[in-house]
Amino acid sequence: MNDHKKSNAMPRRQFVAFSGAIGAATLLTGTGATESAAATTDPGPGEPTYGSCPTPPPGGGANPCPPAQMQPLCGKPTDDDPLWHDVRYCTNGTVPPPPQPKPDCLRATPNYVVLHGKPENQHNYLLLPSCRITGIECPFLENPASANYWNDAWQNARSGGSVPVQYADIGLGINSQDARHFHQLHIHMAGVRPSTQRRLQELESMGRMATQPAHWADPANQASVSGPPGAGDRTYRILRLPNLTQNLFALLSSNVVVPNGLNMAHQTLIVVPKMTATGFANAFYVLNSDTSLHGGTSTCDYLLVYK
Template sequence: MNATGNTNGMPRRRFVALSGALGAGALLTGAGGSAAAAAGTGPVPGDPECCPCPTDPNPPGGAPSPCPPSQLQPLCGSPADTDPLWRDVQYCTQGIVPPSGQKPDCLKTTPNHVVLHGRPETPHNYLLVPTCRITGIECPFLLTSGVANYWHEAWEDARRGGDVPVQYPDIGLGINSMGARRLQQLHIHMAGVRPGTQRRLQELESSGRVAPQPAQWGDTQYRAPVTGADGSGDRTYRILRLGALTPNLFALLNVNVVRRFGLDMAGQTLIVVPKMTATGFAGTFYVLNSDSSLPSGTNTCDHLLVYN
């Protein structure tokens, strides 16, 4: 189920205005999850005038993380929207049957996300979908400290021994850009990756071609071609190594790549490949990003992931 669309016709100047109103400058910049407001922006999450949202990313008692406030509906979607994937979420969480009458298989339902089959339906093609109404990577609420850590949750579900394990030797997690998706509800693909992709990333790491720190993510020496799983040839990715998925990856991308190079968050693709060895998971992750501004860049994760 690969997911194109727009931001409800939202001009970029309106995007910037609303992003500032929410405090998109209050971004996570490291594993500790600390927030820092950008100079000159409006109120940030946690300020009473901004929005009545808690900022603890791990609410006690299994309670759901907060969802985007109403003022962000033009950018992040309205709960009244009729996107098919959002309606699948509503069925899993509220029992509301989609107008088509086709009920999805709710493989896992939590306060923060549901897991559904991808298309084609295989044992290595699943989707993690937030229970919040979030259209996609362009939603500025994803940059705040209160948002659920969907990447960590996807890994915990997809890993060997997880609740919905991806049955493939190597696992990949990915999200498409706004222009490359078909469905307008945020979804992280939980799928396979080719053994050649895993080998290539380890070779790049051994030769010093993988950024060891988020601040270096966009440096030229950490951009490298990786051969696609779909026979489409090499695509260029910015490659970072992380020891855990505890940071907010959307915020790391925004601070260290998007804002640094004057790019558009909506045009980015993001892929996570856990490092694997003969004995299993090696305890670190490769985080890949690309967009159409790079030579041979791409705005879709579909070149690296194996769905069939």
């Protein structure tokens, strides 16, 4: 994480917590933390600058956050997690406890913040909810009231986005509870290898991926994709979507996890925008895996490029 000049701190924000099953609402104070902690050096020559932090968010207000009843699974605002401390600083100016340095807040909105990942470069960023959400296991993510963090990540990472990933092919990913290092939900915004993009397009041409969420878990839509040299192949369930308007967490739960008696906490999700010589091809490959698959994995790190 980078130290930086502190501008006008955004006042402490309260979120109206949504409780779908119970119908009760409580007020939760926004705070936060991340997995790949931000680097501790200033941006190098030629790297983009994004202004000071905290950044006052645009109007429109925040989406609801998990209600108090979900805190055993989704985390409490008082939790001690480095990434959550980073989110709190970016959203309301609460300085992280020493020796944790202040993060470099690249973007702050009512619903999320964007930080550097490690190592710090122009193709390794993190998007984190402004709500206290530990990770993929939080059931509130499947709620229609939850923010669409995947689409938010794409809108930031794409060419022309607020914090664009400077890499030929972009990948977005989230690790399972087992594989992550920090316990504030964070979507990695990084690169993917050209071989990954080619492999996914090859599988699409072979009809080896689902085009409807209901068929996502079918064995015919499971295929191996190579990781970095020497890391071997991993097996993924692959779904092709025309956009990211649907709730990917809800799609994964209802079409893969629940029907197969799996645990949401063990899942990894990866989104790879389809790219051609002319640019983005208006489609997304959505990959899911866990260790219940032969050759499966619970981490997105085999496919994303951080260095």
